[in-house]
Amino acid sequence: MAMNESQAPSLAEKLQSLPKQVIYGILLVTCTVPLFFSVKLPNKPIDASIDFYGQTMKLPDNGRVIICSDWTNSTRGESKGEMEVLLKLLMRKHIKFVLMSIGDVQAPQVAKDTIREVNALEKLTGGTPYKEFEDYVNLGYFAAGEGTILAVNNKILSIAQGKKDFPEGAGPKDALQSPVFQGVKSVEDFNMFYLVTASSTNRTVLERITKCPLMFMVSGVMVPENNSYYAAKQLKGLCGGVKGVYDLETLMENGINNGSDSVESDLYRGEKIPGWPGKGNTGKGTAYYLALHFALALLIIAVIVGNVGMLLSKKGSK
Amino acid sequence: MNFLLDIDPKTFWNAPNGSFELYAKIFIALILAVAATVGMLYAPPQLRKWIIRLVTFGSGLFYVMFWLFPAPIDRQPTSAPRNAVETFSFWVSDSQLVVASLTNVISGFLIGLGIYSLLRVHLGRIAKQQRDWAFSAVLVGSMVVMVFFGFGDWIQHQDPKNFILADQKNWGLINYGRDLLFDGLLQNMDAGMFSIVAFYILSAAYRAFRARSVEATILLLTALLVILSLMGVVEFLWSGFIDKISPTNFGMHAFVQSFKLSAMSGWLRSNVQTPAIRGIDFGVGIGLLAMGLRLWLSLEKTGGEG
DSSP states (O other): OHHHHHHSOOHHHHHHOOOHHHHHHHHHHHHHGGGGOOOOOOOOOOHHHHHHHHHHHTSOTTOEEEEEEEOOGGGHHHHHHHHHHHHHHHHHTTOEEEEEESSOTTHHHHHHHHHHHHHHHHHHTTOOOOOBTTTEEEEEEOSOHHHHHHHHHHHHHHHHTTOEEOOTTSOOEEGGGSGGGTTOOSGGGSSEEEEEESSTHHHHHHHHOOSSOEEEEEOGGGHHHHHHHHHTTSSSEEEEHHHHHHHHHHHHHHOBSOSTTSBOOGGGTTOOBOOOTTSSOOOHHHHHHHHHHHHHHHHHHHHHHHHHHHHHHHHHHO | OOTTSOOSSOOTTOOOTTOHHHHHHHHHHHHHHHHHHHHHHHSOHHHHHHHHHHHHHHHHHHHHHHHHSOOOTTOOTTOOOOSHHHHHHHHHHHHHHHHHHHHHHHHHHHHHHHHHHHHHHHHHHHHTTOTTHHHHHHHHHHHHHHHHHHHHHHHHHHSGGGGGGGSGGGOOHHHHHHHIIIIIIIHHHHHHHHHHHHHHHHHHHHHHOOOOSHHHHHHHHHHHHHHHHHOHHHHHHHHHHHHHHOOSSHHHHHHHHTTSHHHHHHHHIIIIIHHHHHHHHHHHHHHHHHHHHHHHTTOOOTTSOO
């Protein structure tokens, strides 16, 4: 009995050696259960997200942009929400877009699936769904990203030459015949270049697109790296991870400097930027923000438990 | 593939559709490509090495020229070069589009090379029934099935009469097969694989993130602040508390307000994180430049010519 007692692990040891199955189990539960509850949590959007929203809202209605969609479902928790919120913004402002990918062969199909889903959502809230070829044109995937992006900056029409797109209710047509390209001579005819990515294509774009303003939507782990470019004003705005998506959803609901519930920001002092209150603004950001809270809280608790165990064991050894 | 197509303005690299010039250029390009391939096949190894070096240098030289050679400012489609420098500059600028297309084509060949390599390794393993050959069979089988349904669906979409496929009600076996394999399986497995990272991060943070030294403690506390600032509820409650205790005296008010989570994490981002990342990027950039030079000048031997 005495022998057993001397072998029993101390509290310090227990705290430092929780079985990984227990940790994994707790994570699974804490990340899954919140997904069943759509809770609107208080939020203060960060400047990068406010700029992203503000600059997009300042684009002319019926304008024209490029979306380089380089994400796949491996990061759908973050990237899909970003793509959805971007599409909602563009559709509500009737901005046409060119869709292209340089990051992954799966990316164009994943983006098309998301457009279809957002179309259905917008239809439910009285919006007008986007038609392929008419409102957006899909150039597909380009294997050599560096050269292609350089060509976009140098002469955008050359990368669309010979590409086909599929208008609704008709066979494939030359992408350059799309209304999106009408009147386009260079990349300067586009109001913005958006990049939705979870890979290193951010650098490819940043280093090569010089004739068109840039805004990035990146995964959470890429925020520190890209924040450097936002701080240097190379990016007009930046949306990062689930927090960025939730920021944009908050801004779409309330607007900027737009009344009692709106987000107050010194970045747009003296300007009122409206939102679309009650028009289906909740999406992946709202759905996942609570789960993110639980996951981050669990991370903090796990680190504290490990450190308390370490301190206790140090104390015990003295 | 857009080079040699009828692109405006006319350059060295294109020609009107159906013209003799276009066909002549295609023919010359074909002859040159065949000659280069045959030449490489029969060249002695020592000479082949030098051909590879020359091609590598030429490819790199093009982009060095593109970035560094003075480009004409505000060139219009109708602009004509005024001297030899501008003629060369225009040529480099026009050629970039062709080079971009060529790199896309070469990348296409790389996929072919990858498939060949994959089949060679795994079919050999299946034929010899080596260890874990069943996994190889699953891999090859999955590839064949995906290629079959993927291409089948793509070919159907190329037919103008098949625009009805936009509506799921008109789908056939091929379309459902592609949907099941791509959206139903591949995409979800992709998401599943990546989500596993969360488990490793949590486990690693719990086991390794310890305040063993002053540096580690500083890192731990800054990470804690940034994490807390991402949690809207915590940020909201803490801001409310700060507003409540904030004195009316202007100097003290500003001082206490700077303890809001958003202010602290913002300061950390702007004054610690961003400069640190810029410093790291600068070092990485210099390293990449040195590596690029070594590759361009064929000085890098590892992993290349043996």
